[in-house]
Amino acid sequence: MPGMFEFEELLLIAYKKERATSRRLSKLTSLSAHAALAQTLEKSAGTQTLAELVSARRRERAATEQARHHREQERAAARAARKVRPVVRDAVAWHAWFDGSAHPNPGKIGIGGVLEGPDGDVVKISARAGHGDSCEAEYLALIAVLEAAVSRKPAPAKLVIHGDSQVVIDDVLRDEASSAPALSTYAAQARGLIAQLADVHLQWIPRARNAAADALSQHAVHSESHLDTHEDTQDRSRTSTTGVSPNVLLNA
Numbered sequence: 001m002p003g004m005f006e007f008e009e010l011l012l013i014a015y016k017k018e019r020a021t022s023r024r025l026s027k028l029t030s031l032s033a034h035a036a037l038a039q040t041l042e043k044s045a046g047t048q049t050l051a052e053l054v055s056a057r058r059r060e061r062a063a064t065e066q067a068r069h070h071r072e073q074e075r076a077a078a079r080a081a082r083k084v085r086p087v088v089r090d091a092v093a094w095h096a097w098f099d100g101s102a103h104p105n106p107g108k109i110g111i112g113g114v115l116e117g118p119d120g121d122v123v124k125i126s127a128r129a130g131h132g133d134s135c136e137a138e139y140l141a142l143i144a145v146l147e148a149a150v151s152r153k154p155a156p157a158k159l160v161i162h163g164d165s166q167v168v169i170d171d172v173l174r175d176e177a178s179s180a181p182a183l184s185t186y187a188a189q190a191r192g193l194i195a196q197l198a199d200v201h202l203q204w205i206p207r208a209r210n211a212a213a214d215a216l217s218q219h220a221v222h223s224e225s226h227l228d229t230h231e232d233t234q235d236r237s238r239t240s241t242t243g244v245s246p247n248v249l250l251n252a
């Protein structure tokens with residue numbers, strides 16, 4: 001059985017405790033280090049074969065590496081965002097911020113959004129949206145701000161959408177065949193709405209710069225109300241329910 005796998009491969013998938021146990025076994029018996037490690041792993045496998053254990057550990061290592069790589073990407077994106085200087089706001093562009101929350105995860109979904117026009121009109125969205133996980137919540141929040149933009153008459157000539165979910169932003173920007181299967185329905189709906197607008201840009205921002213949309217989503221989760229969407233048009237206020245301008249949140 002040890003001959004099925006190279007010693008280095010077994011070392012790679014063995015846990016620290018298993019490696020220590022195999023070294024003690026090799027010292028106490030006439031077994032080689034290779035055979036002692038294989039025997040230790042066979043014991044860990046229980047009802048599985050050694051081959052099945054090795055296959056499972058390979059998948060586990062791959063998932064761990066993928067998660068580590070994703071965390072590194074998020075940290076790199078956050079560092080890059082901190083270095084970016086505030087840009088001059090486009091005189092004709094609308095801006096939107098979206099955020100979704102699930103409590104617990106998965107659990108009750110609340111969505112929040114802010115849609116701000118170049119002349120100061122602000123639409124704020126805070127709504128319950130059923131049950132699901134955090135990715136579904138973020139997608140539903142994105143869809144809500146897109147629906148709010150499409151419903152404007154006339155529709156925004158240019159829309160810049162800001163969100164702190166790298167997963168959702170990356171997914172909606174992929175081609176249809178590459179979307180995550182579990183999110184494909186939401187992705188198709190978001191893309192359909194984007195297609196109805198002339199010029200749409202999606203931009204990732206750190207969570208700290210998305211406080212207004214986050215507060216609205218949290219309010220929805222903890223509120224008994226299932227829909228709370230309103231528009232500031234009389235005084236053209238730029239103040240969200242958090243009391244902080246979305247502009248300030250973006251450019252802080």
